[in-house]
Amino acid sequence: MVDEPGAVTQARPVVVIGNFDGVHRGHAELLRDAQAAEPGAPLVVVTFWPHPMSVVRPDQAPPLLCTLERRTELLREHGASDVVVVEFTPEVASWSPARFVDEVLRPLHPARVVVGENFRFGFRAAGTVETLAALAGDDFAVTSVPLLTDGSQPSSSTLIRQAVAEGDLGRVRELSDHAFRFSGVVVKGDQRGRELGFPTANVAVPPGMAVPADGVYAGWVTRLDEPDAPRWPAAISVGTNPTFDGLERRVEAYVLDRTDLELYGVPIAVDFYARLRGQVKYAGVEALIVQMHSDVEHARQVLHASSLAL
Structure with a gap:
């Protein structure tokens, strides 16, 4: 030709x-x-x-x-x-x-x-x-x-899935060079977080998708429907809300210091940075609120330290 x-x-x-x-x-x-x-x-x-x-x-x-x-x-x-x-x-x-x-x-x-x-x-x-x-x-x-190794094992999606399942987000970053991201459309939840002073953006966990172990994490939330949207620091809960005998597993993200966000129906990305604690069933709402305040401050400190390390 x-x-x-x-x-x-x-x-x-x-x-x-x-x-x-x-x-x-x-x-x-x-x-x-x-x-x-x-x-x-x-x-x-x-x-x-x-x-x-x-x-x-x-x-x-x-x-x-x-x-x-x-x-x-x-x-x-x-x-x-x-x-x-x-x-x-x-x-x-x-x-x-x-x-x-x-x-x-x-x-x-x-x-x-x-x-x-x-x-x-x-x-x-x-x-x-x-x-x-x-x-x-x-x-x-x-x-x-040849497969890339970490010195002992080949870097693989299987190893990352294991680290995600264990909530080992540092290991995830070592293997992937980026934070683990979970995304979805914000749905209306039980609105208990709003009543407790910590409104959350709730995303259901669909079958077949990896999600970190149940617990509380520090990370970030980003809207996916707006170009160049800011990345908001957040305290993130994964689990079923055992204090309220919940059954549905979901990801709930509270954007630090923001009670004015309206995100229902909005696609968001939740980037997990560090695990703060495991999931706990508390004796009552008062004990839960005290722990939520502690989680928010812990998340703030961890994310501030992460920004200084960049």
């Missing part, structure tokens, strides 16, 4: 494949290696939604660290010029490695495909890096990247 005079030839992209749940340090390293392998080429990320395990083995599907929108945002922050989402269905799960290459990769016309060294694809994960290279032929190059 001969380009017409004056035509601009689009560089063939370098393509990276993976689930990328949480977009942790290992994922970021993979994207950097891909960019270094093809300097100046567009970086296209291929990811899957929903998580393949939720289709192949639903009883073993892991809780997701972030929404697809958040995953896409983080991938673009790490240099992706485009994010291609493959809808993972039972039919896609049945594809052979060759069909996966023909249906997903060849239409992207990659110059190179970059994957982690443990990459598997196709029906029953039959395809390996070697399989991919053989199927690529002379059409595109294939590069595998």
Whole structure:
């Protein structure tokens, strides 16, 4: 094919494949290696939604660290010029490695495909890096990247999920280079916080999404419906409100020193920074109010110290 005079030839992209749940340090390293392998080429990320395990083995599907929108945002922050989402269905799960290459990769016309060294694809994960290279032929190059480790274990979404489940937010930041974020639309709760002087923005915890262990945390709240919205410091509760015999698990965030916010129906992000204490059932409202004042001051001190450390 001969380009017409004056035509601009689009560089063939370098393509990276993976689930990328949480977009942790290992994922970021993979994207950097891909960019270094093809300097100046567009970086296209291929990811899957929903998580393949939720289709192949639903009883073993892991809780997701972030929404697809958040995953896409983080991938673009790490240099992706485009994010291609493959809808993972039972039919896609049945594809052979060759069909996966023909249906997903060849239409992207990659110059190179970059994957982690443990990459598997196709029906029953039959395809390996070697399989991919053989199927690529002379059409595109294939590069595998060693897994990033913390000195003992590979950085992985599994380790981050474990840290989130334990409420170990410092460990989460070590593995991912960012705070754990939980997002959703603010719903009307029992309004007890408002009555107690601590109005909260309540977000339900949907099935299949990771959330920190029950307890009280310091963190931040950001509106997602306004560009350049401020990040508000907050005291955050995760749990069921055992003092009031609650049953529904949810995230409740009190923005420090703000009683004027109207956030019902607003999408927000709740960024968890540090765990302050576990969930406790108090003997009465008075004891709970005393503890809430203590939690707010503790959160204020922790977040102030975090800003000085930046």
